[in-house]
Structure formats: structure tokens, C-alpha cells
Amino acid sequence: MIIGVPKEIKNNESRVGMTPAGVFELVKNDHTVYVQAGAGEGSGFFDQDYQQVGATILDSIKEVYALSDMIVKVKEPIAEEYGLVREGQIVFTYFHFASSEALTKAMIASKSTCIAYETVEDEEGTLPLLTPMSEVAGRMAIQQGAKYLEKPAKGRGVLLGGVPGVAPGKVLVLGAGTVGIQAAKMAAGLGAHVTIVDVNMKRLRYVNDVMPSHVVTEFSNEFNIRKLIKTHDLIIGGVLLKGAKAPNLITRDMLNEMRPGTVIVDVAVDQGGCVETTKATTHEDPIYIIDDVVHYCVANMPGAVPYTSTVALTNVTLPYVLKLANMGWRSACNLDKSLAKGLNIVDGEVVYHEITRAFDWEPVLA
Incomplete structure (x- = not known):
């Protein structure tokens, strides 16, 4: 199979879909790999690194799309790429279709086969291709939140860890999944007081078992959230x-109950955000302020640490890329039910129920 690795063109996205180590494995399995010139530079991988393991470097993104049977990337195609995706082509990347009707319609029109990293699901119900980026984003959320709590960034002027004689800052984490656990771990490490909420009691028990005593849990409901946002x-x-x-757990009216300079970092922005006032921002222009509340809603947070993120991503995606390349998507998905759950759009037809629900379209046929 011919696999193409284009350069990411989303704002300040420096990750790349495949490391040289991943390309080495594909070439070893007799596949052809085309890498766009400069695609890996932001992550610290250079054209000669890819050439040394057998990749062919192409000058333009148009060539990569035109010559490849499968495109392996990091972020969803943006408007400039819509017309490059071809009928029958496999596109394997993060899509987050439920947050973009325009992207969904464009991929339907392309009649390509779209396999989304974020919906590949293993037998335990975990999301193996989303997990490493959730780990990165969860940890980064505290770094960014701590920075924007500083007064020059319009925050409250609070040091999360506090100092002797001054109480530490308070962090409220919505959700005890991978992002929430990693965020709580980082915040606790800084010495902050952390409250983590979720509707899943098993997750809350897990948090209670593994986290230090200054990380506390509460059940997630509107009453508790309204209470907690006043003091965090x-x-x-x-x-x-x-x-x-994502569900809107924080509504617009709740902002008035927060103290001026409170900071929100909405890691769920890729899926529409869990705050009603969330709108996607970029690393170039990461924040905006509504009702004196600072919003940080960068849609590709791990793109700020591209070396770590690219290596972590290739570690988990490569086995699936190899299956798709070795067997073709139909056989691979028939044999691997985890991979099959990544199928979102096939030959111009939506095959993933949650996408149609997001846009109130006719349901997918079983």
C-alpha cells in the first residue's frame, strides 16, 4: 500500500502523523511511504531522517494526497484539504466529527473512508489512540491554567501551590477520565487543593484510592458544580x-457565579466543549475573556509539545496503521473489532451513530 504523511497545516500544529521509526516498520513490510517535505521538522524529525529509513520526500501536500492510498495524519483535514481527499482513500486521523458539521459534510462528499483515532475502542471500553493525547492534554491543562491565573494574563493572581502562610489555589476538575486524572495528578503535585467530579462512582472510588488526601471527590450534578465554581x-x-x-456542564449564567479572574481550561473543546461559552482558540491566540472569566480553549493542546506528542501517538497508532496497510481496511476491520469502531464514514456514508445524533440527522442503519 502507498501511505502518505502530509504536513499538518492547522494553526501552530507541529506534530506529524508518523515518526521515522514508524516509517521504518512500514517500509520493512514492503509498503511505500511518501512524506511531505518538512512534515516532521516541528517534532524534531527531518527529511533526511525519513529518507534514511526508506521514505520518499514529496514537495507538496497535493502530491502526497494524490499518490497515496492511505493518509496518516494527526488532526482533521481543514478546509484547504477538503478537495484533496479522494474517493476510496483511507484517512486515518483524529476527526472529532461531532463538533464540525462542515468537516463531516466535506468527508461525506469526498466518498473516502474515514477512520477516527478517537473512536477506536478496545475490549475494556478504553480508547487506546486517544489516551496518550488525553494524558498530554490533561497534564498541559494545569501548566496553562497556572500560567493564565497570573495577573498579567488577567487571572486572579493566584499561585496554585501557595506558600507558607497562604492557602494553595483550588482546582476543579470536571470528569475523572484520562484527562481528569492526569490534570488532578499534576495539580496535586504542585500542591493545589483539587476537587474532581464525575457521575461514575467507580471512577471516583479509584481517584480516592490513588490520589493524595488533598484531592477530594464529589458526585457531578448541577447543584454541586454551581457550589464549587464559586470557590475554585x-x-x-x-x-x-x-x-x-460533549455536554455543557457549565452554562453561560454560571460565569457570573465565579470570581473575576477564574480560569477555565476546556480540554473537551475538540468535541464542542463542556462549557457553553467555549469556542476553539489557537496557540497563537489562546484565550478570551467573558464576564471576567478567562477561557483557554486551544483545540490542539498537545501540538505545543510536538516531540513528546508525536512519539506517544505513533507508539499506539502504528500497529493499526500496519494492519490497515497489510490487509486493507475491510479485512483489518473485520478481524479487529477495536479498529472497526474507528470507522466513522465509509464511501460517503456515515456509519457512526453519534455523528448523526450530533446534527439531528437520520439515524445510521444498523
């Missing part, structure tokens, strides 16, 4: 519904 300095949105639009 940093709020992390880490709620995920597999393949679906």
Missing part, C-alpha cells in the same frame, strides 16, 4: 462522551 480558581473541563458532542 481553575476549572478543567475533561468530560468525554465517545464520539459524541
